[in-house]
Structure formats: structure tokens, C-alpha cells
Amino acid sequence: MIRVVVAEDQWAVRSGLVMILDSAPDIEVAAEAADGEEAVAAARRTRCDVVLMDVRMPRKDGVTATRELAGTGSDVLILTTFDLDEYVFGALRAGAAGFLLKNIEAGDLIESVRVVARGEGMIAPAVTRRLIQEFAASGGGAAGSASAADGRARPPAAALADLTPREREVLACVGEGLSNRQLARRLSITETTAKTHVSRILAKLDLRSRVQAAIAAQELGLTR
Structure with a gap:
């Protein structure tokens, strides 16, 4: 329940x-x-x-x-x-x-x-793609002020070095708003493997949620 x-x-x-x-x-x-x-x-x-x-x-x-x-x-x-x-x-x-x-x-x-x-x-x-796009385009606007108020720094580009090539692919898919099922289908992996990759990405980038990972994908230039 x-x-x-x-x-x-x-x-x-x-x-x-x-x-x-x-x-x-x-x-x-x-x-x-x-x-x-x-x-x-x-x-x-x-x-x-x-x-x-x-x-x-x-x-x-x-x-x-x-x-x-x-x-x-x-x-x-x-x-x-x-x-x-x-x-x-x-x-x-x-x-x-x-x-x-x-x-x-x-x-x-x-x-x-x-x-x-x-x-x-x-x-x-x-809805979320619009949010991510606006977040990425806002620079020092609403997103920047919110980040400053929260005290959490954005993931640096150097953080990509900690990700494997597959994890970068997974992060890019998360940035597009794909679910684990959609992500697994695109990358020809199992849904369980997709979930494991996402969990590892959150840990490596010190992120709290999947939505933060989607925003990070935009900030790190992994999505169009």
C-alpha cells in the first residue's frame, strides 16, 4: 500500500x-x-x-x-x-x-x-521538457537565484569524468524526460539495468532526484 x-x-x-x-x-x-x-x-x-x-x-x-x-x-x-x-x-x-x-x-x-x-x-x-529548457536558458534568473538560495552548486563539467560512457548515455536520456522503460528500450538494456545506472549517476553527481539529473544533463550539454 x-x-x-x-x-x-x-x-x-x-x-x-x-x-x-x-x-x-x-x-x-x-x-x-x-x-x-x-x-x-x-x-x-x-x-x-x-x-x-x-x-x-x-x-x-x-x-x-x-x-x-x-x-x-x-x-x-x-x-x-x-x-x-x-x-x-x-x-x-x-x-x-x-x-x-x-x-x-x-x-x-x-x-x-x-x-x-x-x-x-x-x-x-x-511539461518537464519545457521546465528543463527554461531552466537551462534562464542563466542567472529564476533558476540561478533558486540554486543560490538552496546552497547547492550545479554539477561541474568535470563531473562527467566520473561517469562511464554508458552512464553518459543514460543521463542524456533522463534529460530528455524518458522513463526507465523508454530508456531501456532506446539503449537495448533491461529496465532493471536502467534503474541501476540512474541510481549510480545520482550518487556520482551528488543529486537527490531524477529531475535534478535531467536538469544536470542540460547544464552539462548532454541534450539538445
Whole structure:
């Protein structure tokens, strides 16, 4: 059973999300939170698998909450509008597993939670590619300020020297938004091998999530 904490300050939106998730036989809403402070406390108390986190909330925003939850075993899925602002960039820098739009369809929401619970991270090509491109093009803008605020340096080009040729290929595929299954098909390897490569890449580049790896692929010039 996948245990989820839903953190959203708008009661009507939160209730709708809870109703959708509760309809899935393999998902259980372990707790609800109306702000980031409650979200962190609920995630730690319930030891949930996934936190569905609104990026803009009172008392403690989603970026700060995500940073506090990094390394606790609870993956964070950020909820946002389609505005790719410094909050979203900051959340990805802080270690969020991905992000969802608030107008997401019920079936896609459920599947996204399942994907993150499997440890793959949420890379939705139609949305994330735009995020990655904007991140790469922004230079010292929103992405740069978010990085500075988070205190995490971008992976240097020299980091590529630590990757094997196959790992570079895998990182490039991650940068395109490919899932493990798609990546395995393209490189003619098994899905398990693809997952192993991604895990090693995250460790070598000192990254917290698959989305950060996708951004790194752009920053290191591995994708078009």
C-alpha cells in the first residue's frame, strides 16, 4: 500500500485530491496538511511514501518543506500552476521528485503517485521538457537565484569524468524526460539495468532526484 500525505492550503482542492487518491485500491491517504509545517510533521509522523505538496502555502512554503524532508524516505511531488517560477526551480533543487499541475486528470494523478513510489521520479515529457529548457536558458534568473538560495552548486563539467560512457548515455536520456522503460528500450538494456545506472549517476553527481539529473544533463550539454 502506498501511503500519501496531501499538503494543500485550499480546503476544496485538498479534498478533491484526497477523494481521487482514496479511490485507488493501492493508495492510502495517511494524513492531510494545510501548510508546509504541518506537511513536514505529518510526513515524519506517518513515515509516508509520497508527499503531494503545494508549492505556495502559509507558515512554511513547499520549497522549505521539501528541503527538510530530503533524505527522510518520503518523496515529494510538487503541486503548482503552469507558471515555472523560482518556487518550482527551488523545489527541484531541494530534492523534489517532480511536479504536477493542479488541473491534472484523476488517472494521471494516481499514476504519478505510483511512479514516484516506485522510485522513478515524475518526469512528464510534455511539461518537464519545457521546465528543463527554461531552466537551462534562464542563466542567472529564476533558476540561478533558486540554486543560490538552496546552497547547492550545479554539477561541474568535470563531473562527467566520473561517469562511464554508458552512464553518459543514460543521463542524456533522463534529460530528455524518458522513463526507465523508454530508456531501456532506446539503449537495448533491461529496465532493471536502467534503474541501476540512474541510481549510480545520482550518487556520482551528488543529486537527490531524477529531475535534478535531467536538469544536470542540460547544464552539462548532454541534450539538445
